[in-house]
Amino acid sequence: MNNDLLNGFKPHPEEIELHYKQQKIWDNQPIWELITRTARNLPDRCAVRDLSHQLTYAELLKEADLFAAGLLAKGFNTGERVVFQWSNQVSFATTLLGIFRAGLVPVMALPAHRQNEICHFAQLSGASVYITSGVEGDASRHKMIEQIAEQAKTLRGIYSADDKDPFEPLPKGKGQFTPPPIDPDAPALFLVSGGTTGLPKLIPRSHNDYRYNIACATAACELQSDEVYLAVLPAAHNFPLGCPGILGTLAMGGQVVFTRDASPDQCFELIERFGVTATALVPALSQVWTAATAWEEADLSSIHLLQVGGSKLAKTDAQAAMAAFPGALQQVFGMAEGLVCYTRLGDTDEVVATTQGRPMSPLDELRVVDNQGQEVGAGDEGELLTRGPYTLRGYYRAEKHNRSAFTSGGFYRSGDRVRIQADGNIIVTGRLKDVVNRGGEIFACEEIEEHLLAHPNIQQAAVVPLPDKDLGEQVGVAIVCTDKTITLQALRDFLTERGLAAFKLPERLNVLSRLPVTAVGKIDKKQIL
Numbered sequence: 001m002n003n004d005l006l007n008g009f010k011p012h013p014e015e016i017e018l019h020y021k022q023q024k025i026w027d028n029q030p031i032w033e034l035i036t037r038t039a040r041n042l043p044d045r046c047a048v049r050d051l052s053h054q055l056t057y058a059e060l061l062k063e064a065d066l067f068a069a070g071l072l073a074k075g076f077n078t079g080e081r082v083v084f085q086w087s088n089q090v091s092f093a094t095t096l097l098g099i100f101r102a103g104l105v106p107v108m109a110l111p112a113h114r115q116n117e118i119c120h121f122a123q124l125s126g127a128s129v130y131i132t133s134g135v136e137g138d139a140s141r142h143k144m145i146e147q148i149a150e151q152a153k154t155l156r157g158i159y160s161a162d163d164k165d166p167f168e169p170l171p172k173g174k175g176q177f178t179p180p181p182i183d184p185d186a187p188a189l190f191l192v193s194g195g196t197t198g199l200p201k202l203i204p205r206s207h208n209d210y211r212y213n214i215a216c217a218t219a220a221c222e223l224q225s226d227e228v229y230l231a232v233l234p235a236a237h238n239f240p241l242g243c244p245g246i247l248g249t250l251a252m253g254g255q256v257v258f259t260r261d262a263s264p265d266q267c268f269e270l271i272e273r274f275g276v277t278a279t280a281l282v283p284a285l286s287q288v289w290t291a292a293t294a295w296e297e298a299d300l301s302s303i304h305l306l307q308v309g310g311s312k313l314a315k316t317d318a319q320a321a322m323a324a325f326p327g328a329l330q331q332v333f334g335m336a337e338g339l340v341c342y343t344r345l346g347d348t349d350e351v352v353a354t355t356q357g358r359p360m361s362p363l364d365e366l367r368v369v370d371n372q373g374q375e376v377g378a379g380d381e382g383e384l385l386t387r388g389p390y391t392l393r394g395y396y397r398a399e400k401h402n403r404s405a406f407t408s409g410g411f412y413r414s415g416d417r418v419r420i421q422a423d424g425n426i427i428v429t430g431r432l433k434d435v436v437n438r439g440g441e442i443f444a445c446e447e448i449e450e451h452l453l454a455h456p457n458i459q460q461a462a463v464v465p466l467p468d469k470d471l472g473e474q475v476g477v478a479i480v481c482t483d484k485t486i487t488l489q490a491l492r493d494f495l496t497e498r499g500l501a502a503f504k505l506p507e508r509l510n511v512l513s514r515l516p517v518t519a520v521g522k523i524d525k526k527q528i529l
């Protein structure tokens with residue numbers, strides 16, 4: 001074991017780890033065992049496919065092991081970090097499984113990350129390898145990889161799968177491969193934080209905690225062995241990767257279909273052709289898919305689980321999605337840091353349309369606190385703190401930040417404002433910092449956004465604080481609207497009509513054809529400001 005891996009990693013307290021193991025909550029197996037087990041039981045079943053390739057479980061494992069052997073033959077060792085940046089295709093699975101089998105630890109970069117983020121991930125994790133699906137015809141990416149090669153000093157190797165790239169191809173070993181032993185309490189992978197400020201942070205997920213995450217997610221979603229999961233969101237993101245997503249589907253013996261094109265045009269064809277049963281979307285994408293069911297003719301009746309999460313799904317959008325995909329909608333409120341909440345199959349329409357569900361594990365501990373850190377009354381709003389068997393105890397190599405991001409008892413301060421209903425379901429009411437402070441009147445952007453979305457012509461709305469020389473901040477609004485001529489005054493009248501206080505009324509309006517989005521497709525407020 002390369003002990004440098006544990007440097008800057010904060011595990012759960014020892015007695016808690018021991019308890020989890022004694023109770024078999026943590027099962028002390030490497031993460032790759034989820035897939036090798038299926039490969040042993042169902043070797044000839046189709047595991048992964050995209051439009052040009054498909055592999056059985058036996059083939060997936062064989063490919064992965066050739067790559068794992070190649071990595072070790074190049075002199076990389078168990079515990080070393082790999083910045084892994086791959087688009088949604090069959091080789092995502094073979095390459096990631098190969099990294100796991102070699103005992104290396106991937107930092108899960110997203111395809112939209114650029115040299116700034118990649119170099120940051122390499123430096124912070126001390127990565128020795130950068131492995132990428134390559135330039136893929138995008139000339140600006142070529143320059144980017146060259147800059148990474150120049151700037152990221154810890155890297156001893158850069159491998160690209162695109163044979164048009166001037167970088168080494170993925171190493172391939174030969175013969176039988178025996179995986180090196182791993183420590184199941186050590187990080188198996190690093191997820192990257194959504195990051196509201198500055199560069200993303202690294203979230204260590206151990207073999208034990210992530211396996212438990214996947215087990216809870218497959219159980220809560222009632223995933224079956226004949227599941228066909230469509231990976232639409234960037235596969236390295238926690239939601240499509242392990243909630244239950246790609247790894248959950250492979251652990252169950254199901255099939256994963258990868259697509260790089262999230263459009264309904266492409267995805268509906270894939271759903272019909274491969275009988276897709278489950279997928280995960282962010283709200284903006286679910287809106288587009290829902291609208292497209294009105295004119296696309298593909299048969300989508302195989303879909304029985306349509307997960308939507310990552311940011312707040314408006315009630316009207318939830319209802320429209322429920323009408324377009326009957327019985328399939330599930331709201332998901334999760335975070336790369338750990339906690340995942342779901343509405344469940346069989347919940348009432350009201351619960352599915354208006355809540356973000358409840359925790360997937362009975363061992364998740366949730367507290368809702370005011371700005372003094374005191375627990376609020378039942379059903380009242382406050383910041384969500386959480387702790388549990390699959391929630392991190394500290395960001396990787398971020399000691400200073402960890403002092404404020406966690407309570408002394410190890411609860412993670414999510415920064416999310418929530419209310420917990422009497423039935424246990426959570427309603428996310430916004431981000432703690434997503435507020436406007438207008439001359440001392442502080443109010444949540446989300447409240448105004450909800451009113452705006454009630455307007456029949458408004459499809460998307462984002463409220464952001466804008467600097468104001470007298471009041472400190474004023475209310476800025478960006479909307480996507482079918483009526484391009486809509487005026488600020490008309491909006492103010494509409495909101496006044498709905499009973500919104502005068503000081504919350506928008507003072508600046510921007511009508512856009514679409515709102516800017518983050519690497520995973522959430523509305524990116526930082527870019528609206």
Ligand code: OOB
Nearest residue numbers: 194238239243309310311312332333334335336428
């Ligand atoms: C998922 O993970 P991240 O790490 O990209 O983002 C987490 C943050 C949460 O703290 C919350 O602010 C927001 O995204 N969020 C939601 C939400 N789901 C996530 N806000 C409102 N409503 C929701 N349903 O986004 C993620 C990870 C695993 C599963 C699903 C999503």
